[in-house]
Structure formats: structure tokens, C-alpha cells
Amino acid sequence: MTHASGEGGQAVREGPLAAFTRPLAVAGGFLMLAVAATVTVNVLLRWLFNTAVSGDIELAQIGTAVAVFAFLPLCQSRRGNIVVDSFTAGLPPRVRNGLDALWDIVYVAMALIIAWRLGVGAWDTIRSNTVSMMLGLPTGWAIAACSAMAVFLALVAIATALRVLRSGR
Template identity: 35%
Template sequence: MSAVLARLAGWFAGLGGLCAAAVALMVVASIAGRALWSTPIPGDVELTQFGIALCLSLCLPWAQVHRANIIVDFFTQRASAPTLRALDRVGALLLALMVGLLAWRTAVGALAVREAHEATMILDLPMWWTYALLAPGLVLTALVALVQAITGAGPQKAVP
């Protein structure tokens, strides 16, 4: 696996963690505001949905670098090591294709939503931002999976 991709995935995961922490703090503040003063943060649901989607998108590459995705091995429990490696490579290629398709359609969707001037219901934020910010994490996930499919690289050690 390219050390550059692994390091970039680490940075993305760090940003995803910060995003999740920010969403958690905002939810706590909104609940406290609702309970204490009957004034939640306006648009808290919109911001939570966007923030968690962004967090997931940013953390996907790190999960793929470490092959931390769920694997159902019911049918392959007795397969040989070479067979398992081959299946892992095929799985990585299929993931690269699927996530690459998602990244492409997310980017195209961002452009379409931008042209339509769609905005969130409560905060009136441009919706295309959401789509555009999801694409980089998906692209990096596709690249990591593609490298794994080509090289057969296994999980990486944590990159400082």
C-alpha cells in the first residue's frame, strides 16, 4: 500500500473524528438548549445528518487501509490461504468499483444540485456543499481499495 495513501487516509480519519466530535457537542448543546430554555439549535437535524455523513465518508479510507470492514466468512472458513488472498483482491476490486461509482455520482449530484440552487429547509444552506464534501473520502476509499486489489496488500500498521 502506498504510504502516501495510508497517511492521507489517517488525516481524513482525524478530520472525520473531529467532525463526529463537533456533531456530538452540537447535539448536546441543542438538547440542553431545548431542555433548559426551550430553544434548540436551529437546523440541528440538518447539521447532524450532514456531519455524520461527512464523518463516515472521511473514515471509510482508514477502515479500508486496515481492512476493518465486516467480512462474512461463512462460506470461506475452510478455504486455503491463496484462495482467501484471491477473494480479498476480488473484493477490494469490487469495492473500488462501487465506491468509485459512488464518488462519481456524488460529484455529478453536487453539480446538479448546485445548478438547481437547492438549499436546506431550515438553515437555507446550499445542498451542493454536502455532496461535494462527501466525494473526496469516497475517491480516497476507491483508490485505497484499487491499490489493494492490484498489489494484494494487507492491512497497514498505524501511520503516525
């Protein structure tokens, strides 16, 4: 991996996007802690008292999905995604930066496709009042939140692509 967040100033650490990436990831972290606590309590209840937390799987599924989408913008802003540079490590920095920016734009396209389809799914589930089986939680709002975070991810990826191109090494 040749491009770390501290190298060449390519991380998006200031401006309006950066103001949201870290708090969003922290919120995702707290959500994952809540999911972990729920699963732990459920396992202990099953082991000690042969009972369970009702809807624990639903809570884990919804919480994990939302948390993962909350982490993605911070990861992208710090250029923390896995980079396989076996073929590009020897290229001149300008060419490498151009390729990195190109892949950021591909990531933008993928994030927008995911956001679009999640948005369609959210609309359908909200409109049809789809709820989870055990707890009766409306699922559309979690899907809509993931869609919004995918759009935010696309914005962050655009910013990182521009940052890489401007670094001009």
C-alpha cells in the same frame, strides 16, 4: 474474520494514500464530535429553556454524512470492514487472498458508482444553488466532498487489493 490489519502486512500503512487516510479520519472524528456537541447543546436548551439550536438537524445530517465518508478510507486501508469467512476459512491462503482481492475490486466498483452519482448530485445542487431549509447552507459542496472521498476510497481499495495479491501466501 481471518485478515486483520497486522496479519500478513495487508494494511496500507505507507505511501501517498496512507498519508491521507489517517488525517482524513481524524478530521471526520472532530466533525462527529462537533455534531455530538451540537445535538447535546440542543437537547439541553430544549430541556432547560424550551428553545433549540436552529438548523440542528441539518448540521447533524451534513456533518454525519461527511464524517462517514471520511472514515471509510482508513477502515478499508486497515482491512477493518466486516468479513464473513464461514465458507472460505478452510481454503488455501492463495485462493483466500484471490477472493479477498476480488471483493476489494467489487468494493472499488461500488465506491466509484457512489462517487459518480454523488458527483452528479453535487453538480446539480451547486448549479441550482440548493441550500438547506433552516440555515440556508449550500448543500452541494458537502455532496461534492463525499464524492471526492468515495473516489479516494476506491483508490485505497485498489491498493489493498494489490497488497493482498502481492502477499502471495
